[in-house]
Amino acid sequence: MSATRLRLRRARDPARGKTAENNDASAGAKKKNYRDRIAGLLDRFKKNLEPIDTFVKGFQTPTNAAFTQQAAVAANEGLKQSAAASGTSAASGNLLTEAAGTVVSGMDAYKNMKDAKKYESGAGHHTAKKKARSKGADTVVGSAGSGSYSAAIAKEVTKIQKAADAAVASEASGIASASIGAVKGIRSVFRVGGAARKYKQVKNLGDPHLVHAGSLARLNESREHADWAAAEAYVALDAYWNHEGQGRLELISEAVDAAWEAMGEARDAAESLRRAERDVEMLSTVQGYAKKKQLAKMGKETVGGGGESTKAAAGVVTAVAAGTVGLASNPVGWGLAGAGAGLVLGVTMYKALRAATKRYEEVHHPERWAPEGETPAEAASRKESLKHALKFWKKVSKGERQAMAREIYALAAGPDISGSGSTTAEMRESARALLIALKSGPAKHKLEPGAWAETLNDPARSTEWVKEIAEQLASG
Numbered sequence: 280m281s282a283t284r285l286r287l288r289r290a291r292d293p294a295r296g297k298t299a300e301n302n303d304a305s306a307g308a309k310k311k312n313y314r315d316r317i318a319g320l321l322d323r324f325k326k327n328l329e330p331i332d333t334f335v336k337g338f339q340t341p342t343n344a345a346f347t348q349q350a351a352v353a354a355n356e357g358l359k360q361s362a363a364a365s366g367t368s369a370a371s372g373n374l375l376t377e378a379a380g381t382v383v384s385g386m387d388a389y390k391n392m393k394d395a396k397k398y399e400s401g402a403g404h405h406t407a408k409k410k411a412r413s414k415g416a417d418t419v420v421g422s423a424g425s426g427s428y429s430a431a432i433a434k435e436v437t438k439i440q441k442a443a444d445a446a447v448a449s450e451a452s453g454i455a456s457a458s459i460g461a462v463k464g465i466r467s468v469f470r471v472g473g474a475a476r477k478y479k480q481v482k483n484l485g486d487p488h489l490v491h492a493g494s495l496a497r498l499n500e501s502r503e504h505a506d507w508a509a510a511e512a513y514v515a516l517d518a519y520w521n522h523e524g525q526g527r528l529e530l531i532s533e534a535v536d537a538a539w540e541a542m543g544e545a546r547d548a549a550e551s552l553r554r555a556e557r558d559v560e561m562l563s564t565v566q567g568y569a570k571k572k573q574l575a576k577m578g579k580e581t582v583g584g585g586g587e588s589t590k591a592a593a594g595v596v597t598a599v600a601a602g603t604v605g606l607a608s609n610p611v612g613w614g615l616a617g618a619g620a621g622l623v624l625g626v627t628m629y630k631a632l633r634a635a636t637k638r639y640e641e642v643h644h645p646e647r648w649a650p651e652g653e654t655p656a657e658a659a660s661r662k663e664s665l666k667h668a669l670k671f672w673k674k675v676s677k678g679e680r681q682a683m684a685r686e687i688y689a690l691a692a693g694p695d696i697s698g699s700g701s702t703t704a705e706m707r708e709s710a711r712a713l714l715i716a717l718k719s720g721p722a723k724h725k726l727e728p729g730a731w732a733e734t735l736n737d738p739a740r741s742t743e744w745v746k747e748i749a750e751q752l753a754s755g
Contacts, residue, residue, distance in 0.1 A: 693736025
């Protein structure tokens with residue numbers, strides 16, 4: 280049915296038109312649901328492959344290179360065939376993991392591109408846009424990586440078949456490996472640079488204890504004045520109690536009211552000082568955490584990028600050796616490949632151990648990072664916690680980073696947000712400066728400063744903001 284005829288039918292029968300629209304919306308929702316389910320299944324499939332992929336990259340591939348080197352030196356055709364067969368299986372496993380990851384990244388990039396267009400501005404827009412860009416780059420790199428593993432499979436197959444063009448295949452594989460290693464190494468350099476700039480911007484905010492020393496001193500002075508006023512009001516009250524003249528009860532009543540008001544002001548001043556001191560401590564804590572996260576990212580990217588660059592050098596050596604002396608002994612390429620694999624494996628193992636520890640704490644100590652005012656879940660036993668820690672496909676949803684994001688938002692949010700009404704203007708300004716340093720400022724959200732501040736004071740956007748801050752703490 281044409282669009283024109285459909286519009287005419289809707290005009291004649293509004294109820295039918297509305298039903299058709301509802302059906303269209305339902306079909307769209309089902310399509311989105313299927314897409315999300317497929318993406319989720321592929322993501323879990325990829326995560327289930329990752330431990331095998333890590334073993335292959337860290338152990339099997341360098342070991343294959345060692346046996347290939349030994350076979351070349353000893354002219355052992357049987358060993359060469361076995362190493363080639365093992366290399367084929369290793370590259371096939373790498374290809375399967377890389378291809379699944381590439382598809383998931385592509386679907387994530389598409390989804391976040393649509394989300395960025397839907398939000399247009401604000402925290403939700405920035406989070407989606409940043410993820411779309413990152414996942415898009417992952418898709419490109421993953422596609423190149425899949426090509427590299429395909430070339431590696433072809434290289435090993437030609438060795439098994441003793442094909443005449445084995446040297447050509449080895450050279451092509453080396454070039455492909457060198458290219459993808461170089462791309463990943465360069466990407467790590469950019470990530471290190473981004474993390475370094477963010478670290479410097481947070482550091483330039485200064486120590487909150489020093490920055491807010493003046494405002495704390497003024498609050499303390501106000502508290503002292505309020506305490507003195509309360510003391511004087513009680514002295515006056517005592518004097519009126521001893522007064523025997525006319526109107527004694529009226530004077531006492533006024534003195535009681537004055538004393539009560541003075542005590543209330545003293546209590547409010549003391550509470551304001553305590554709140555400000557607590558906020559300064561929290562701001563110091565979250566700034567320290569933000570710097571620690573950027574330092575950790577720089578370290579991981581430096582080591583991981585160094586490993587990829589070393590693997591790229593190994594690919595160059597392999598390509599040169601294949602192009603000049605055929606498939607002769609290549610101890611330099613073997614050594615570089617082993618060193619690069621070791622560095623990448625070290626970073627992977629570190630990340631896996633950290634993630635497992637966080638998953639363990641999430642269920643064994645749920646009270647540690649539970650939101651303020653929320654009743655934490657019942658703590659799981661050690662056995663159950665260990666089982667949860669081994670579920671490497673699950674992300675941590677209630678960890679330290681999410682808790683720090685909530686604290687930063689509470690400090691930066693406006694007075695309409697629950698728990699943020701008593702934050703001083705100076706403290707709120709410092710917390711918002713931290714958001715700008717974390718690349719969550721007005722310019723990144725495509726908003727004017729006033730409109731940006733309004734989003735911080737909008738309870739409907741609190742969830743978006745906490746998610747945005749958590750993402751920015753983790754990224755460079």
